[in-house]
Amino acid sequence: MEITVDVHTVHPSSSKTSHHTSTKGAYGSWCTPQATPTRDILTKTVYNIETKTNVQDDTGQHRDRGIFPLQKVRLLTSSPPPRFNSKKDVIEKDTELKDFKNLQSRDNSLKRSPDRKLVPIVETPQSPVPSSPSRYKKCKGLVLPAFCDPFVPIDPQGRGYISWLLLVTFCYGYNAWCVPLRTTFPYQTPQNTALWMAADYLCDLVYLLDVALVKPRLMFLHEGFWVDDLRETRRNYRKKLQYKFDVISLLPLDVLYFYFGTHKVILRFPRLLKLQTFWEFHQAMDRVLSSPYVVRIGKTLFYIFYLIHLNACAYYAMSDYIGLASNGWVYDNQGNAYIRCFYFATKTATSIGKNPKPENTAEYLFMTAAWLMGVFVFALLIGQIRDIIATATRARAEYRKCVDGCARYLRRLNLPRALRRRVACWLHYTWTQQRCFDESKILNSLPYNMKRDVALAVHMSTLSKVQLFRDCSASLLRDLVLQLRPLSCLPGDLVVRRGDVGHHMYIVKSGECYVMSQDEKEVLATLREGSVFGEISLLGIDGLRRRTATVRSRGYSNLFALSRNDLDAALKHHKEAAQILRLRADQIIRENAARQTKQRLAKLEAKKSASNEESTARKRRQSGASIDSSQGRRRRSASTMSRRRLSAVSENKAQGDDAPPPAYPQARTPLPTIVYSSANES
């Protein structure tokens, strides 16, 4: 029977599980070690569903045929297989199916709860978890860590195993260094033999534990699924070439000490065959460390020093064979033997400086071999170090190239200096924030689901603060996370301009943005981490397609931009999100409208009071003008009278003298009212 399981609902790494407490590792081994304590309730649920499947269809058959049919069931159900030891187990698991229903209802109620917090929903890739349900109980009383429990399979990516690898690698290093050293140099004396042997057998114990207890419990991937059955893990280890080398490395040739004596340290030579563990440790470190270049360089340096060490041992052995200080080429038995020989080996291997001239065939052969090793092996190793460093600094070199290219281009365009500086500042800031200019380029090489999980993990801290995502179903976030484009803004940068057509909505990742008033003199709102803006013009409420306000970045800020098409596509399937956005947009529009109306009313009132003042002033002026005009009129009539009188006098004169009468209009004086009123306004 095939069961379709909604992976989002029941995936062991789903965040929803983190609300519940659970029993560690009680139900198999499907979720990641990091996720174990919080996530296994949902793992439990998956098992429950599967349990039913198996009871109905495959009872009894799978166990007999080993792990492979079970793995197929896993493939069908996208979840790990159950284990049945007895009928009781089946009943127990059946009751757990009821738990699952309870869990579901609890989950639904959580979903409905208004103050529900968004918790990480990153689906981590499948990875093993140390667990062995039935046998685990045996060791419970001892409170042993899972790694020490001989009945618990070991996660090859877990910390416990990597720490163990470190210990084995240390023992391997001890053997690799000390076996040739003690074989050639006279450093093992009867006085210190006991100490050397104690160290030797301690290392042998670690080797033995590794072969007998650790490696056979190591889980492995089969057709994409982790196999945690101990019989299978043991069988898998025994099939490997590594197992053969591990066993040979433990050959107890030391028993021949009784025959040859304890000074024949060469009998411990097989211990050097455990080289695979040394490589395995480096591979594990390479995966785990954030800067694996250190490990890679460390490994290459180890090879270089080890080769020089072997060379030094060979030089001393040859010198001893020919006779110490017997000629000009051999070691002269002066000073610290190891340091002097190591110095000689370094000089010859790297062909630096003047080397002593060989004097016989054996010495010539030795020198030729040393130089050949220097030319080929050392050149190769040093070249490797150069490559590692080049890879480590490639990103920075690309950044420099990009910045230089951009600066050259802008200079050629003769753009203003301030703009060029702004571009340089943006490049620098974006680089320090992201360590790359195009995140998507890196992520595009991953499969879709993995890409989404990475994006969720990277942006989770910000997205969990967005109210919209908290209030809506988690799948909205999963749908949107890959459409979010990161954007960096410099201080004062304009993010959206009032009146422009809106194409993107924004989420503040870090920093602050100001929503400015119409005249850009007032800050209407400060948007901080997790705030959303720019949605009104995207939703097109009341036909609004243009930005309702200008938004500026206050200082440096990082935003996510979401395009109109992506938002529309997501909202089509998430009506509740559309509703929330619409409500929020409505509220802002109403608030803005109320503010604008208030401002308009205030303006009108101010205008009204100004016009009132003006009219009263005018009235006052007008009344002042009428007084002036009556006075003027009086003056004018007086002057007319006097003029008349004068003319009468002059007429009388002319009549007497025969002179022509003066023209009347020319005698008119300018209107004094005009002169007075203008003087008043000023």
Ligand SMILES: Nc1ncnc2c1ncn2[C@@H]1O[C@@H]2COP(=O)(O)O[C@H]2[C@H]1O
């Ligand atoms: N008063 C306000 N408070 C908070 N945000 C606002 C306010 N006015 C406008 N905005 C936001 O600023 C955005 C400007 O572009 P939009 O009109 O698309 O959407 C707008 C809102 O998201």
